[in-house]
Amino acid sequence: MIRSVFKKKASNPILKRCANDDHTRLRKRYELWYHILEDQRGTRVTMDGKEMVMLASNEYLGLYDHPKVVEAGQKALAKWGAGTMGARSANGGRSFHTDLEERLANFLGKEACHVSSAGYLSCMSSITGFAQRGDIVLVDKNMHSSVWDGIRLSMADVERFSHNNPDHLRSLLEELDPSASKIIAIEGVYSMEGHIGKLPEILDIAHQYECFTVMDDAHGIGVLGKQGRGTANHFGLTDRVDIIAGSLSKSLGSTGGFVAGDEAAIEYLRTRSKQVIFSAALSPCQAACAMAALDVIESEPEWLERLWSNTRRYKALLDELGLDTWESETPAIPIIIGNREKAYYFWKNLCDKGVFTIFATAPGVPPGKDLVRTAVSARHTDADFEIIETALRYAASKI
Numbered sequence: 001m002i003r004s005v006f007k008k009k010a011s012n013p014i015l016k017r018c019a020n021d022d023h024t025r026l027r028k029r030y031e032l033w034y035h036i037l038e039d040q041r042g043t044r045v046t047m048d049g050k051e052m053v054m055l056a057s058n059e060y061l062g063l064y065d066h067p068k069v070v071e072a073g074q075k076a077l078a079k080w081g082a083g084t085m086g087a088r089s090a091n092g093g094r095s096f097h098t099d100l101e102e103r104l105a106n107f108l109g110k111e112a113c114h115v116s117s118a119g120y121l122s123c124m125s126s127i128t129g130f131a132q133r134g135d136i137v138l139v140d141k142n143m144h145s146s147v148w149d150g151i152r153l154s155m156a157d158v159e160r161f162s163h164n165n166p167d168h169l170r171s172l173l174e175e176l177d178p179s180a181s182k183i184i185a186i187e188g189v190y191s192m193e194g195h196i197g198k199l200p201e202i203l204d205i206a207h208q209y210e211c212f213t214v215m216d217d218a219h220g221i222g223v224l225g226k227q228g229r230g231t232a233n234h235f236g237l238t239d240r241v242d243i244i245a246g247s248l249s250k251s252l253g254s255t256g257g258f259v260a261g262d263e264a265a266i267e268y269l270r271t272r273s274k275q276v277i278f279s280a281a282l283s284p285c286q287a288a289c290a291m292a293a294l295d296v297i298e299s300e301p302e303w304l305e306r307l308w309s310n311t312r313r314y315k316a317l318l319d320e321l322g323l324d325t326w327e328s329e330t331p332a333i334p335i336i337i338g339n340r341e342k343a344y345y346f347w348k349n350l351c352d353k354g355v356f357t358i359f360a361t362a363p364g365v366p367p368g369k370d371l372v373r374t375a376v377s378a379r380h381t382d383a384d385f386e387i388i389e390t391a392l393r394y395a396a397s398k399i
């Protein structure tokens with residue numbers, strides 16, 4: 001049996017740090033995260049034997065258990081086995097990788113693409129693959145941690161601009177050394193806030209100051225643009241974004257990540273990024289499921305339509321209840337409570353009434369923005385909405 005770190009007598013400073021960490025102790029005591037679900041089917045999950053409505057998945061189109069996606073995964077597993085047993089740079093490359101990359105590049109409107117076994121790796125590599133010491137990365141301060149990690153590893157200098165604020169970005173650029181190479185890093189759809197990145201304004205600035213642009217569109221793919229081709233497509237600006245990175249674990253219902261751009265840029269990434277060079281390649285099953293999800297997205301437009309009609313329905317309910325949704329414009333919808341304790345009880349009341357959401361507090365969100373993160377799926381039904389509405393009314397009445 002594994003002994004609890006809290007009971008073990010710590011024998012060195014790091015073990016003492018682990019044993020005495022207040023954040024870990026609080027997390028364990030209030031059981032806020034790391035929940036274990038015993039079952040999942042469509043929008044329903046089972047936790048501690050109780051069926052709940054999942055209202056926090058990033059799987060916006062609900063394709064993770066689509067029959068065509070499941071069948072493709074099963075076939076790939078039968079044909080190729082479970083793993084790739086190596087990195088793409090060594091013995092891990094397979095024809096299903098290049099098939100998926102070609103398909104994704106096409107879908108996104110880019111020349112080339114590289115897939116990895118996690119979105120986190122891909123988004124990190126979208127910076128480490130291009131930035132180097134002496135460069136400057138200008139980054140939205142609410143950017144996902146994968147990109148922040150990429151910036152730190154790249155050894156480039158960093159300038160953060162206020163969230164989704166092109167004026168602040170411009171004012172920073174006015175002060176910087178014009179001879180330094182610069183990268184602007186933004187998200188297409190900000191995952192916590194649900195805001196759409198101000199791409200047109202930011203790309204104009206990037207053009208004026210000759211900056212390379214990296215957009216993490218993990219939450220825009222499958223959600224925005226024609227057939228869910230993402231934020232760049234939504235604005236008709238695909239050609240002007242240098243790099244589109246993202247995840248296969250959101251609307252594509254699988255696991256893994258991608259970086260797409262010009263062929264020269266993607267080949268350079270393959271030469272330079274350690275996350276690409278030294279990590280085992282995407283598994284056959286993950287690749288096949290993502291490929292099948294792309295087929296479904298292109299052949300069954302009803303999922304995208306349902307996603308947006310469900311989003312409108314859900315937003316109307318939250319507005320009617322007077323809840324603050326941080327001006328979310330997408331199916332990723334936070335409910336801002338603004339106080340850690342109240343946000344905890346709001347989350348817990350939803351949980352008790354059978355709705356699974358995610359509690360988020362500082363430092364994960366800005367101070368005063370303690371929130372419950374929710375996300376709508378194309379798969380939510382009338383029956384789901386009844387449960388969601390009852391739970392939200394109850395939780396809102398207790399704030």
Ligand SMILES: Cc1ncc(COP(=O)(O)O)c(C=O)c1O
Binds near residue numbers: 118250
């Ligand atoms: C904006 C953003 N980028 C990158 C990632 C990492 O993707 P993955 O979970 O597939 O590793 C996430 C996942 O939460 C994300 O929200």
